[in-house]
Amino acid sequence: MTNTDTMIIRRRGIDRTNFPHKQTFIKMVEANLQLARELYPDHHIPNVPIVFYSAGNCSGRAKGRSHYGQMVYNLEFNVAAINLHWDVMTGNTIPHEVAHIISFIVHKNDADRGNGHGRGWKRIAKQLGCNGDTCHSMSIPPARQRSKHKYISNNNSYCELGPTQHKRLQTLQGYRVTIRTTGEEIYRHNYAGVV
Numbered sequence: 001m002t003n004t005d006t007m008i009i010r011r012r013g014i015d016r017t018n019f020p021h022k023q024t025f026i027k028m029v030e031a032n033l034q035l036a037r038e039l040y041p042d043h044h045i046p047n048v049p050i051v052f053y054s055a056g057n058c059s060g061r062a063k064g065r066s067h068y069g070q071m072v073y074n075l076e077f078n079v080a081a082i083n084l085h086w087d088v089m090t091g092n093t094i095p096h097e098v099a100h101i102i103s104f105i106v107h108k109n110d111a112d113r114g115n116g117h118g119r120g121w122k123r124i125a126k127q128l129g130c131n132g133d134t135c136h137s138m139s140i141p142p143a144r145q146r147s148k149h150k151y152i153s154n155n156n157s158y159c160e161l162g163p164t165q166h167k168r169l170q171t172l173q174g175y176r177v178t179i180r181t182t183g184e185e186i187y188r189h190n191y192a193g194v195v
């Protein structure tokens, strides 16, 4: 049987990189959960796995789901948002998301107050240090796209080159690229624009 205290709900897009101050961020989430345990000693607030992702512009998410009658909770945070908005993420997003889980545990029989951003959630969010903002998303620029470049060989073969090869072709004297499938060579003058 899976230990519900360590079960990860998210299946795709988990970011396991070691971004700056990752351990500090995790400690701050743990500290917020600990504060909630002290505020609500009559409720069992379990260990909550902390998961990171890097796609999309949602800054964080609290997830809960039932697993053979036991609730499993996960806290998810956006790495790009942490890198760009450390103060907002640690000061507001952490308590915002933790409050969703605590609200669900504390108000579970009162759907009105337990779910969403109602007054039950709001009160807990403020106790945990959130300003009560309900905004989940903040401006996160999309991941930089790697540009691709079209080249058409002297024999009319089409190929696409990444930015590194393109730059070498355009800047290094005598540089050429061989198309693996046909053996043809691509020169600087074969450039046909950005894909």
Ligand SMILES: [Zn+2]
Pocket (backbone or CB within 6 Å): 096, 100, 116, 117, 134, 136
């Ligand atoms: Zn929310």
